Amino acid sequence: MRSEAAESQLAYELQAAKEQQKIRLEEIEIQVVQRKKEITIEEKEIDRTDKELIATVRRPAEAEAYKMQQLAEGQKMKTVLxxxxxxxxxxxxGEAEASSIEAVGKAEAEKMRLKAEAYQQYGEAAKIALVLEALPKITSKVAAPLAKTNEIVILSGEGSRVTGxxxxxxxxxxxSVNALTGVDLSKIALLQKMTSAEA
Incomplete structure (x- = not known):
């Protein structure tokens, strides 16, 4: 009887230990499930934080970097253009100046060619015409200093050929000058004085 009680007691304790072990396994399983849920929640929080960072920091930073890059490229393009x-x-x-110089050179060459042709065609008469054309300018240059002179004194001995x-x-x-150039030297005060002194 004692042996049956001991067996019964042992069976009870064994059953209690099995039940206790089963309860402990279920508790561990519950803890594992809870930990998995916590991990899932943490992962979702990490995702949410990451998305928030992307939205509030990374995207604006990328947008700013893109904007700066575009501005820099625009400035570079502007400088190049x-x-x-x-x-x-x-x-x-340069082309316009070269063209202008070429045109002037061609015109000068043509002018000289035409003058050369005129000289050949008219010979001596053309040369005389050119001299007569330039004579008034030459005469005015020669007469200009005389116009500023008030008096000329010529000294020579008696009966000198130089004076005559x-x-x-x-x-x-x-x-002579009037006939050749049309310039009237008699109107220059110095020559009037000299011719009147001579008379």
Missing amino acids: IAQAEAEKIKKI EVNRLLAELPV
Whole structure:
């Protein structure tokens, strides 16, 4: 009887231990499930935080970086285009100047060719015409200093040929210059004085 009681007691304790073990396994399983749920919640929180960071920090930073990159590229493009435009402007100005110089050179060459043809065609008469055309300018240049002179004194001995020649030259000069150039030297005060002193 004692043995049955002991067996019964042992069976009871064994059953209680099995039940206790089963309860402990279920508790562990509950803890595992709870930990899994906590991990899932933490993962979701990490995802949420990451998305929040992306939305509030990373995306604006990327947008700002993109904006800065675009601005830098735009500035670079602007600088390149301005440099190209400046180079094109310099090239066009150079071409225009070269074209202008060439045109002037061709015109000068044509002018000289036509003059040469005129000289050949008209010979001596053309040369005389050119001299007569330039004579008024030459005469005005020669007469300009005389117009500023108030008095000329010529000293020579008695019966000197120099005095006679100078007087004759002075008497004929205004008439000759007037005939050749149309400039009236008799109106220059100095020559009036000299011709009146001679008379």
